Amino acid sequence: MVLKELGYNTTDLEEILAEMRLLLEEVEDADPSSPDAVQIFVDLKHDAINLTKEFRTTIKELLDDVKYRDLRRQITDMILEHNQNFSNLSKKIQNRIKQFNRNQLFRLHNFIDDQLDTLIAQYENGSLTSEQFKSQICRIVNQMNKDKKEDLFYELRAEKMKNRDQTENNGHGKGKGQQ
Numbered sequence: 001m002v003l004k005e006l007g008y009n010t011t012d013l014e015e016i017l018a019e020m021r022l023l024l025e026e027v028e029d030a031d032p033s034s035p036d037a038v039q040i041f042v043d044l045k046h047d048a049i050n051l052t053k054e055f056r057t058t059i060k061e062l063l064d065d066v067k068y069r070d071l072r073r074q075i076t077d078m079i080l081e082h083n084q085n086f087s088n089l090s091k092k093i094q095n096r097i098k099q100f101n102r103n104q105l106f107r108l109h110n111f112i113d114d115q116l117d118t119l120i121a122q123y124e125n126g127s128l129t130s131e132q133f134k135s136q137i138c139r140i141v142n143q144m145n146k147d148k149k150e151d152l153f154y155e156l157r158a159e160k161m162k163n164r165d166q167t168e169n170n171g172h173g174k175g176k177g178q179q
Contacts, residue, residue, distance in 0.1 A: 002074060008062055016055045023047055100163070104156065115140055 004010045027044050031037060060068060105116065119136050122128040128136070141149065 002071065002078075003059075003062070010062075012058050013055065013062070016051055016058060020048070020051050020055075023051065103159065 003013070023044065027041075030040050030044065032041075034040070063071060105120070116137075119128065119133055123130070123133045141152065144152065
């Protein structure tokens with residue numbers, strides 16, 4: 001695509017890529033339990049190696065060394081930018097999840113007061129793992145009387161519905177809740 005945008009004739013490269021896609025489909029469709037599976041996979045690997053060599057040869061014929069290095073640098077920069085964008089999105093998602101969980105803990109705090117403060121402190125100082133923290137919360141909730149449990153679950157459901165409504169109203173489609 002980059003080469004095409006720069007005005008190069010990429011027909012040969014596109015044909016090789018199409019063959020690679022077909023080869024990938026063959027690999028996905030190959031039955032590993034067939035009696036001749038080993039030979040099939042060896043042949044497919046050989047085909048992949050040949051297509052890769054053909055692609056490299058074709059692109060090197062298309063570009064001189066300077067343009068080839070420049071193109072590699074551009075592609076590397078694009079990959080780095082993509083990875084940075086992905087990393088930023090991941091951080092935003094993690095922060096939203098933490099915010100949601102913090103809100104849920106605040107609601108829990110109304111029901112289990114002092115015990116939650118102790119658990120949070122233990123989690124923050126590293127003496128409790130995330131799984132142990134969750135397990136302790138479940139143990140505390142299971143020890144509640146029926147009315148207190150119902151109040152807690154009602155409160156949590158109401159918050160989940162509020163968050164879903166906010167997500168839908170902000171144009172983000174249907175919210176499925178966060179964990």
